[in-house]
Amino acid sequence: MSAHEHDHGHADDHDDHRGHDHNAPPQPDDKVHSYYQILGIALKELLIEKGIVAAADVRRNIEARDAITPANGAQVVARAWVDPAYKARLFADGNAAAAELGFVIANTKLVAVENTSDEHNVVVCTLCSCYPRDLLGLPPSWYKSRAYRARVVREPRAVLEEFGTMIPDDVRLRVHDSTADMRFLVVPRRPVGTEGMSEEALAALVTRDSMIGVAAIDPPKL
Amino acid sequence: MSKFVPGESVRIRDDYPPGHIRTPVYLRGKRGVVTRYFGDFANAEVEAYGRRGPRKGVYGVLFCAGDLWGDYKGPAHDVVEADLYEHWLEKLA
Amino acid sequence: MRGPHDVGGLPDGPVDTQEHILTFWEKQVDGLRAAVGAKGLMTSHESRRAVESLGHDAHENMQYYERWTAALCRNMIDKGIITQDEVDARVTLIRKRLAETGELELDSADAGRRA
Numbered sequence: 013m014s015a016h017e018h019d020h021g022h023a024d025d026h027d028d029h030r031g032h033d034h035n036a037p038p039q040p041d042d043k044v045h046s047y048y049q050i051l052g053i054a055l056k057e058l059l060i061e062k063g064i065v066a067a068a069d070v071r072r073n074i075e076a077r078d079a080i081t082p083a084n085g086a087q088v089v090a091r092a093w094v095d096p097a098y099k100a101r102l103f104a105d106g107n108a109a110a111a112e113l114g115f116v117i118a119n120t121k122l123v124a125v126e127n128t129s130d131e132h133n134v135v136v137c138t139l140c141s142c143y144p145r146d147l148l149g150l151p152p153s154w155y156k157s158r159a160y161r162a163r164v165v166r167e168p169r170a171v172l173e174e175f176g177t178m179i180p181d182d183v184r185l186r187v188h189d190s191t192a193d194m195r196f197l198v199v200p201r202r203p204v205g206t207e208g209m210s211e212e213a214l215a216a217l218v219t220r221d222s223m224i225g226v227a228a229i230d231p232p233k234l
Numbered sequence: 235m236s237k238f239v240p241g242e243s244v245r246i247r248d249d250y251p252p253g254h255i256r257t258p259v260y261l262r263g264k265r266g267v268v269t270r271y272f273g274d275f276a277n278a279e280v281e282a283y284g285r286r287g288p289r290k291g292v293y294g295v296l297f298c299a300g301d302l303w304g305d306y307k308g309p310a311h312d313v314v315e316a317d318l319y320e321h322w323l324e325k326l327a
Numbered sequence: 328m329r330g331p332h333d334v335g336g337l338p339d340g341p342v343d344t345q346e347h348i349l350t351f352w353e354k355q356v357d358g359l360r361a362a363v364g365a366k367g368l369m370t371s372h373e374s375r376r377a378v379e380s381l382g383h384d385a386h387e388n389m390q391y392y393e394r395w396t397a398a399l400c401r402n403m404i405d406k407g408i409i410t411q412d413e414v415d416a417r418v419t420l421i422r423k424r425l426a427e428t429g430e431l432e433l434d435s436a437d438a439g440r441r442a
Contacts, residue, residue: 048393052356054417065362073358138335153347159339166336169308185312192292192317193275250328254376259329260336282376
């Protein structure tokens with residue numbers, strides 16, 4: 013705890029740059045160095061001092077974001093696999109179906125799309141980084157990258173191969189470009205050999221990348 | 235209110251207005267087929283300037299990858315789907 | 328009239344599929360943006376517009392959350408919530424603070440700009 017935090021009237025907000033100690037493993041680039049990084053801290057301090065936002069709001073938002081992980085989406089997928097009625101509700105109204113499992117999706121419309129033996133879905137946002145954040149958490153870096161956004165609409169099969177995913181030519185590839193308020197959740201195919209598995213065990217098989225559509229789900233290792 | 239129906243063929247406007255636009259350039263001037271009506275939504279192209287305007291219908295529109303890209307290398311049945319505001323869709327006679 | 332953000336279909340290299348765990352600074356920008364949004368002071372549409380208007384250099388050279396920071400700054404100034412003078416003064420103050428405490432490292436490029 014250094015003196016400057018008291019100087020600026022937010023002594024309770026002790027995690028400006030050291031909060032990573034108890035938050036995530038330190039990263040090589042976890043240091044404030046660029047103008048924009050300093051600007052970010054400046055904005056936070058100014059907006060708090062002016063009473064526009066509270067330090068507690070920012071902290072609560074970070075905690076809330078950290079609490080949302082792809083495991084939430086995996087629960088939705090697993091339920092859809094085992095419960096045909098739930099699956100029908102999921103495709104009819106994604107927000108309501110997610111809410112049944114306690115996941116609140118605000119301001120956007122969750123749209124589930126299903127991978128089948130005939131069609132494989134993959135999601136992108138070519139204009140920015142639209143992603144079902146309220147269900148899966150923050151998107152991976154590659155999802156926000158120019159390379160993925162530029163190429164997956166034009167050469168989706170080549171991009172999927174870079175993820176180790178081969179889609180046979182007789183399966184139709186359907187790329188969803190999230191250009192408005194829809195947020196797409198891919199319901200991947202249930203792997204063979206999982207007939208007797210519990211819903212919880214099935215959820216553990218579902219990966220983030222399979223819900224974006226860049227990967228299929230490996231059958232369980234026996 | 236829905237102005238287009240699923241299965242209807244549309245053309246995306248080939249216009250280039252300045253400002254915040256949610257129809258990607260690669261879709262402008264292209265032909266597609268409406269898949270579904272998602273509902274009426276706040277118009278991002280107005281909201282981006284801190285203003286409010288009438289809500290706009292948003293439609294899923296499906297494009298053949300081969301129609302979008304002259305050099306598309308995958309099979310002919312591959313598609314791209316985007317969610318587009320009604321004011322970007324033109325009815326085809 | 329293609330904006331710097333509108334990249335669908337443009338040529339690019341292989342996708343870097345490596346995982347990147349968000350730094351605490353990145354999470355803070357995300358949390359700050361969400362807090363401002365919850366107060367009704369900036370919509371995601373306003374944020375995106377500001378990101379797009381940063382231009383091509385920003386999209387080539389700045390990191391994702393750096394662009395978000397710049398967009399938040401622009402929106403807050405445009406709405407009269409803060410002024411550029413206040414921002415400049417605070418940036419100077421933070422740099423001084425960091426130089427004194429030495430607890431955060433400034434890279435050489437940034438040191439050059441300060442000199």
